[in-house]
Amino acid sequence: MNSKPNTKKIALLNCLVAVVAGVVVLLFQVSGDYSNFRLYLPLMGVIIVFAVSMMDLQILKKIRSNPNRRHGWYLLSYLSSAATYLICWPPFSIMLKIKWKYDNFNLLFTLVLSSIILNTAILLIQHFLLLQQEKARAEVEVSLLKVANVEASNLLLRQQIQPHFLFNSLSNLKALYKEDPQAGESYIVHLANFLRISVSNQNKKIAMLTEEIDFLHDYLEMQKIRFGRAILFEIIVPQSSLYQYYLPTFSLQLLAENAIKHNELTNESPLRIRICSEGNRITVLNSVRKKQHPEVSTGLGLANLSERHQLLSGNTIEIKQTEDEFTVTLTLLTNENINN
Incomplete structure (x- = not known):
């Protein structure tokens, strides 16, 4: 601002x-x-x-x-x-x-x-x-209305996704306990952490970067247990940035989920996800190997994230796509008071 x-x-x-x-x-x-x-x-x-x-x-x-x-x-x-x-x-x-x-x-x-x-x-x-x-x-009132509208859309989107995600997670957990109880134990630990952060941050506009990284890490670990060698991820974020910056809530997990949703995951050609930050910017990069029969996508998740990020930071997210890579870069936020 x-x-x-x-x-x-x-x-x-x-x-x-x-x-x-x-x-x-x-x-x-x-x-x-x-x-x-x-x-x-x-x-x-x-x-x-x-x-x-x-x-x-x-x-x-x-x-x-x-x-x-x-x-x-x-x-x-x-x-x-x-x-x-x-x-x-x-x-x-x-x-x-x-x-x-x-x-x-x-x-x-x-x-x-x-x-x-x-x-x-x-x-x-x-x-x-x-x-x-x-x-x-008038401009302030319009901005407040935009924020309220985007937050309402975001809340509705979460309410639609969370029951579906929880159902899938419980189904995966049931299958894991049958095949590998130790993997099931690890999965349920990450799921508990994931749900705890999801509930505690549900009504927040932004979250501290360390919370976003923890949330993302638990999500990716669950997917790693589920898909095995078919998914590889790397998180490179300086320790000094974790408690200094903020992001729109659940933004990193959303980008990782989109990568998994739209690409083939095989042991021979694993999906690679890389999260790295430099200065006041963070980038989520994933390899591209599109599914032969892609799921129907509304694009609401990425569009909602883009609107929330622009309203909070004044900057648009940068999206770059090539045949081999899909990259999204966000500007890190520094004002925790936006939650108030």
Whole structure:
């Protein structure tokens, strides 16, 4: 997520304020020789700008709550701005010992014109800022809706997969106990660990990398017991990364499951799965030997992972496919607070 301020907007706002201040000073200078109160002019400007800004902000709130009466409110804003000028001018003229009269057309014209220019500029700036706030709020709401939608889809996907996976695992376990009780014991240990992590992380958006690796390892060990030499896997992740980074929950296991689902597994041509990380990126690579009669795939699992990863990290996952290899690379996350 990009948390840096938008410098273009800040620069634009500074330019507008500078132009308005310059115009106000220019109008006072052309209306008479008032060079002796240069020190007082900024104070007067601050008071006027503050008063007009606060009044305009309240008026804009009224306009947004009742847009049908906006013309009357806009008129009131200009009248209030002119009144502020006319009220502030006498005290300053007394302090500066400047003789003046309200029937001085040049001075009156200068005050009214200054108030119109200043009020218009303030209204435009405040309109702009309010629109930006509304836009930002709308973008946040859309992002939250996207996250909620993706998480709902992910939860539904898990609910569909888990009963099927558990049924298959129990069937495999039954067969293993008949053929090799020791392998069955090992299988049930990995299955228990797998189910424990699956339940504890079910409602999390992200999980620590060490949990994802453990979850993946238990899953692959179960498949290794099931398929034997037909599957080979390698996990190369620096110890320092295990507790430093995070991933969308169950992402590595999903990629490994896809590899097993879509490829032939034989002792002569085993499926090779390699998981390695470098810096803040992790890659899952598998050899490709497509099944002659592939299972029907909806592609929802990988698509869901891609959406979740992009919403959480702001980056898309990288997918590369050749005749011999299928590779998926994800950016590792660093913000555990996304779970909250």
